[in-house]
Amino acid sequence: MGLKKLVIAIDGPAASGKSTTARRAAALLGYLHVDTGAMYRAAALKVLRTGTSPDDPERVSQVVEDARIVLQRRDDGLHVTLDGEDVTDEIRTPAVTRVVSAVSAMRRVRDVMVREQRALGAGGGIVLEGRDIGTVVFPDADLKFFLVAGIDARARRRQEELRARGVTVSIAAVKEELGERDRLDSTRDESPLRKADDAIELDTSALTIDQQVAAVVATAHRVMGEREKK
Numbered sequence: 001m002g003l004k005k006l007v008i009a010i011d012g013p014a015a016s017g018k019s020t021t022a023r024r025a026a027a028l029l030g031y032l033h034v035d036t037g038a039m040y041r042a043a044a045l046k047v048l049r050t051g052t053s054p055d056d057p058e059r060v061s062q063v064v065e066d067a068r069i070v071l072q073r074r075d076d077g078l079h080v081t082l083d084g085e086d087v088t089d090e091i092r093t094p095a096v097t098r099v100v101s102a103v104s105a106m107r108r109v110r111d112v113m114v115r116e117q118r119a120l121g122a123g124g125g126i127v128l129e130g131r132d133i134g135t136v137v138f139p140d141a142d143l144k145f146f147l148v149a150g151i152d153a154r155a156r157r158r159q160e161e162l163r164a165r166g167v168t169v170s171i172a173a174v175k176e177e178l179g180e181r182d183r184l185d186s187t188r189d190e191s192p193l194r195k196a197d198d199a200i201e202l203d204t205s206a207l208t209i210d211q212q213v214a215a216v217v218a219t220a221h222r223v224m225g226e227r228e229k230k
């Protein structure tokens, strides 16, 4: 009998290493990688493009319900399309980052995203990363990780990531943005960022990407092995 394909949840604050870890672990396991933050970012981009006030939950929810947000796997990585247009780069701009916490705090926006994420993960064989995967989207996930890292390590990583995209920002500005987003994401009423009780906490401050990926993949293999024996 083949091994049952797992649902793996990776949650944590901004720039804690979720995306790289999830992407590489998924590739090694032959699983689908779903960056749920990218979905919320695409929703936020739609809000900006339509000139909708982020302070108007009714309008924002309607705009997001009407948006077509699709994640596609391509040879060069995960792509995000919004109403048929590739917005993979645009969703990472500071303008989107500034409004995404407000947009993702809205109940109806989350309902749309969670429905889609559950559909994607229904058959297993998936690594989903975000803020509420282990607590809300898949509370029964086979394996849950909660990634944490000190603000200095996270700010350095995010600054590097932005630099690679040609965006120059001071470390102080990155720290402020991360701190503010974490505060908003963890204090909101709807599905706040929180470690699930049964999640494995990984502090990535002093870990290399290879070590983070190895931890996820080794645990996945162990869980699959244990299931096989039952």
Ligand code: DC
Binding pocket: 014, 015, 036, 037, 038, 040, 041, 100, 101, 104, 105, 129, 130, 131, 132, 133, 181, 185
């Ligand atoms: O992972 P990220 O920084 O790209 O996520 C962008 C924002 O989307 C984040 O600040 C909060 C929101 N988000 C969320 O509310 N729930 C998720 N599962 C993923 C992201």
